[in-house]
Amino acid sequence: MSDALLHLVPVRSRQAKEFVRTWHRHHPPPAGQIFAVGAADETGVLRAVAIVGRPVARHLDDGATLEVTRTASDGTRNANSLLYGASWRATKALGYRRLITYTQDGESGASLRGAGWRTIASRPPRAGWHTPSRPRSGHGNDRVTRLLWEAP
Numbered sequence: 142m143s144d145a146l147l148h149l150v151p152v153r154s155r156q157a158k159e160f161v162r163t164w165h166r167h168h169p170p171p172a173g174q175i176f177a178v179g180a181a182d183e184t185g186v187l188r189a190v191a192i193v194g195r196p197v198a199r200h201l202d203d204g205a206t207l208e209v210t211r212t213a214s215d216g217t218r219n220a221n222s223l224l225y226g227a228s229w230r231a232t233k234a235l236g237y238r239r240l241i242t243y244t245q246d247g248e249s250g251a252s253l254r255g256a257g258w259r260t261i262a263s264r265p266p267r268a269g270w271h272t273p274s275r276p277r278s279g280h281g282n283d284r285v286t287r288l289l290w291e292a293p
Contacts, residue, residue: 145182145217149227152179157190164213171210178227180220189220191228207232209242221252229292246286253290262289
């Protein structure tokens, strides 16, 4: 996409989830959220969204940490970096002390590095969440190595 001039815009939950359904490569929208933020071009067209919620991993859900659970973009350059930075500023403004996210093996992490984030751990692939006693379908990240990132 183009090098559009981007600015931050508020995004309602329903709109953010619909954007993720349309533009995210391998995940559906997350179930819940604390807040969402968007990046729009100079004509007001929404180009990217970030959804921030409680950490998915229970052991990280300590009351002081939030997680960027989804970002999606139409390919507009620098949109995700803008949103990662804005998400961290909003997280701090709400009184939280930590913001994390994950990338899958094969994703460059360029947007995160551009926003000053750093890799803090590598998570090995897991077989999935399905068990005979609790059948579940996969969410697109089974059997994939993931990197855990933290905001600066």
